[in-house]
Amino acid sequence: MPQIFHPSMNTISRASIFGAVFILAGAGAILWLVFRSSYMTQVGVVRPQPVEFSHEHHVSGLGIDCRYCHTSVETSPFAGIPPTATCMTCHSQIWTDSPKLEVVRASYRTGESIPWTRVHDLPDFAYFDHSIHVAKGVGCVSCHGRVDEMPLMWRAKTLHMEWCIDCHRNPEPHIRPRDKVFSMEPLPAAPTPAPESDAKPGVSNVALDLMQAHQIASETNCSVCHH
Amino acid sequence: MLSRSPYAARCHATWSPAIAALALIALVGCHRDMYDQPRLEPLEKNTFFDDGRASRPLVEGVVEYGAIPPDSVILTGKVNGQLTDELPPEFKLDAALLKRGEQRFNVFCSNCHGLSGDGDGMIVLRGYRKPPTYHSERLRGTPIGHFFDVATNGFGVMPSYASQIPVEDRWAIAAYIRALQLTQYAKLDDLPEAERQQLENQPAATPSPSAP
Numbered sequence: 001m002p003q004i005f006h007p008s009m010n011t012i013s014r015a016s017i018f019g020a021v022f023i024l025a026g027a028g029a030i031l032w033l034v035f036r037s038s039y040m041t042q043v044g045v046v047r048p049q050p051v052e053f054s055h056e057h058h059v060s061g062l063g064i065d066c067r068y069c070h071t072s073v074e075t076s077p078f079a080g081i082p083p084t085a086t087c088m089t090c091h092s093q094i095w096t097d098s099p100k101l102e103v104v105r106a107s108y109r110t111g112e113s114i115p116w117t118r119v120h121d122l123p124d125f126a127y128f129d130h131s132i133h134v135a136k137g138v139g140c141v142s143c144h145g146r147v148d149e150m151p152l153m154w155r156a157k158t159l160h161m162e163w164c165i166d167c168h169r170n171p172e173p174h175i176r177p178r179d180k181v182f183s184m185e186p187l188p189a190a191p192t193p194a195p196e197s198d199a200k201p202g203v204s205n206v207a208l209d210l211m212q213a214h215q216i217a218s219e220t221n222c223s224v225c226h227h
Numbered sequence: 228m229l230s231r232s233p234y235a236a237r238c239h240a241t242w243s244p245a246i247a248a249l250a251l252i253a254l255v256g257c258h259r260d261m262y263d264q265p266r267l268e269p270l271e272k273n274t275f276f277d278d279g280r281a282s283r284p285l286v287e288g289v290v291e292y293g294a295i296p297p298d299s300v301i302l303t304g305k306v307n308g309q310l311t312d313e314l315p316p317e318f319k320l321d322a323a324l325l326k327r328g329e330q331r332f333n334v335f336c337s338n339c340h341g342l343s344g345d346g347d348g349m350i351v352l353r354g355y356r357k358p359p360t361y362h363s364e365r366l367r368g369t370p371i372g373h374f375f376d377v378a379t380n381g382f383g384v385m386p387s388y389a390s391q392i393p394v395e396d397r398w399a400i401a402a403y404i405r406a407l408q409l410t411q412y413a414k415l416d417d418l419p420e421a422e423r424q425q426l427e428n429q430p431a432a433t434p435s436p437s438a439p
Contacts, residue, residue, distance in 0.1 A: 062349045065334040071391050078269040089386050093355050113280060115272070124264040179330075 041158040047117045051103050052152065059184065060148035066140055066182045077129040081116060084108045119153050120144070126161070126225050136214045139181050142167070142174045148184040168220050172207045175216065301394060304372030304379065304401075312370035318398055328403025331396045335388060336378075344407040356384050361404055362411045374401040 038044050058064050067073060072080035084107040095101055107114045120143075122128050133143075140147065145156025157163055167174055176187060187207075210216075267273055273281035290297070300306050301315040314320055332340075339348040344361035351357050359366060366373075378397045381387040392400070415423060 062338070062353070064338055067334050068338070068391070081270055083390070085386065086391065090350055090355060092386075093384060094350070094353055112278070113270075123262040124266065124268075125261050 036158070041160070042119075042155045043158055044154050044156075046152045046154045047119050049117055049153070050114055052100060054151045055147045055153060056149055056151045066147075073130045074134050075131055077127070077131065079130045084114060119155055120159065122159060126164075127227060128225070134181055135178075136171075136216050137175045137178055137181060137210055138167075138171070139174070139176045139183065139187075141184050141186075146184055164225065165220065168224070169218055171216055171218065172211060175207050175210045175214065177206070177210060178214075295394075300372075301398070302379075304375035310370040310372035310376065312372065314371065314398060314402060318395075318402075320402060324399050325403050325406050327396065328399035328401070328406070331392060332400050332403050332407075335392055336400065339385070343410070344404065358383075358385065361408050367408050367412075371401050371405060374404045 034040060054061075059066070069082035069086055070079040071082070072078060084104060087101075087104050088108050091101055091104060103114060106112075143157055147153075173187075176183075180187075267281035269282055271281040272279055275281075276283070295302055297303075299315075300311050301317055304311055318324060333342060337348055339350045339355055340346055340358055340361070341348045341351075346358040346360045361367075375397050376382075377385065378388050378392060378400060380389070388397070415426070418426065
């Protein structure tokens, strides 16, 4: 029977057994990086929209409240995309001949919807409800980022399950007084707890009081979101 | 090139189905049926209807089951065709109602009418037609139903806010407008004794540097 492998294969096989660990680890690392890259999560990626609507201008420039347009955010799972009529409340008189708004005017004339591109779309097996989060004091900014500094809309957070769970396990840092839920300003920084105290770092007494007042419990049962 | 041994051939035959199975799992693992299930989300695009909308507009003339009669004062602000000067009996005028009215006023109305109702909101500063101040003789004497009616049906260039503000909130806003009107003409004597003492003990207010 002829020899199948050349003697040099001894060295190659030893090297490849040793190298396999690195090849597998490398492949794993590449997958990990790809799945967390903004290519997959769309974090920080501007979505093309039919109208170059600027949240920055309308929120921080004019001071319009989130609820003026997203009217159902406090009462329903869906925050609501405003009908064209809401745009035309002001734009029937302001910027009436701007070519940028022709899509809006055409939609108002014809009754056809403006085909906005959805920026935050959860998988259909995760059930998210805006109203309960708002009622419990989770600010818009916690999930949507500084919308008042976004000239065009992008996703600020990954929307990964890991990210949801982080807050569901430890909601304190994200809980606001109810009158600050729609404010984009960051919460005042919590004082550093004294070394001997057992208070959690980064959590203010205000937040702990709010947790009690709003009756917030850590909700990590699967069926809370997957039902 | 070395000829293949029977062992190598056998080895190849054993592994290829396994590799094919792995590749198949990897391929079917990428499907998105569960991400985009065959149900429609609010305002999603849908080709079934001619207008491409999944959320259907209400049929014209439809009335919600158990709805309030359309000619009742709570929906029209009018009794026998005349604007009412009182809150409908369903509402209790208390601090909670005024607080709610204040919050909703600041969200929906202050953009044009201004936080104090002078008609100098940000949108007016940007070129919208200036609404009248609430503190004129005429509007102070107008029945409360007028403010509800305007919020519901619009007035002049102001469009209807009925789709953005529910009925209860429109009445709360109307009540708050009355409170706003009072702020400009309230007298010190109107305050309860304790609060007047508190006010008088305060140091004189210095004019705010940002005031125009």
